[in-house]
Amino acid sequence: AQSVTQLDSQVPVFEEAPVELRCNYSSSVSVYLFWYVQYPNQGLQLLLKYLSGSTLVKSINGFEAEFNKSQTSFHLRKPSVHISDTAEYFCAVSDPGGYQKVTFGTGTKLQVIP
Amino acid sequence: KAGVTQTPRYLIKTRGQQVTLSCSPISGHRSVSWYQQTPGQGLQFLFEYFSETQRNKGNFPGRFSGRQFSNSRSEMNVSTLELGDSALYLCASKSGTPNTGELFFGEGSRLTVL
Numbered sequence: 001a002q003s004v005t006q007l008d009s010q011v012p013v014f015e016e017a018p019v020e021l022r023c024n025y026s027s028s029v030s031v032y033l034f035w036y037v038q039y040p041n042q043g044l045q046l047l048l049k050y051l052s053g054s055t056l057v058k059s060i061n062g063f064e065a066e067f068n069k070s071q072t073s074f075h076l077r078k079p080s081v082h083i084s085d086t087a088e089y090f091c092a093v094s095d096p097g098g099y100q101k102v103t104f105g106t107g108t109k110l111q112v113i114p
Numbered sequence: 115k116a117g118v119t120q121t122p123r124y125l126i127k128t129r130g131q132q133v134t135l136s137c138s139p140i141s142g143h144r145s146v147s148w149y150q151q152t153p154g155q156g157l158q159f160l161f162e163y164f165s166e167t168q169r170n171k172g173n174f175p176g177r178f179s180g181r182q183f184s185n186s187r188s189e190m191n192v193s194t195l196e197l198g199d200s201a202l203y204l205c206a207s208k209s210g211t212p213n214t215g216e217l218f219f220g221e222g223s224r225l226t227v228l
Contacts, residue, residue, distance in 0.1 A: 032216075
């Protein structure tokens with residue numbers, strides 16, 4: 001069975017400072033990895049994904065995440081956050097075979113302080 | 115392409131009543147999943163339907179049920195509502211091609227049980 005751990009439930013950070021949101025997963029098979037973002041009173045939106053190939057993946061709004069197989073991690077980083085990045089971020093894992101069951105972490109609330 | 119549509123967006127019920135929520139997936143998507151999101155429990159998987167068949171189920175009591183129609187639209191029903199059922203119910207659809215597990219979420223139906 002696969003699982004996802006997001007150790008930080010809340011991360012406060014000052015505007016224009018860098019941020020890292022941690023995600024570790026466990027799975028007995030190869031995985032697809034995702035970060036989703038949820039703004040207040042909205043559903044989740046895909047931020048970025050790792051399927052194969054380059055282990056460093058980037059989003060259009062400056063976030064990036066690196067797949068580290070040896071450490072079973074997929075941490076999300078941004079070098080300089082903006083107020084508009086305030087949201088909850090969910091890490092998720094899917095197995096490539098079968099029904100691609102998706103397992104979510106418990107989420108990390110990023111609070112950007114002006 | 116239209117996104118995932120959930121109705122109603124907001125509703126208020128009293129204990130003991132039942133509720134039906136509706137989800138229209140992205141055109142061409144045959145998989146629909148339902149999640150319950152609460153501040154205390156985070157994002158919890160309810161069930162997934164594919165081509166009118168339930169193929170995954172989370173750990174929820176039998177009061178929670180769902181179905182999928184031939185046009186891939188899905189409904190979930192909660193009977194004998196309890197105060198603890200107050201939550202944001204999210205629907206997500208998934209494309210079978212390519213098969214990555216990427217989910218597309220609706221904006222959710224916020225249920226308040228009084």
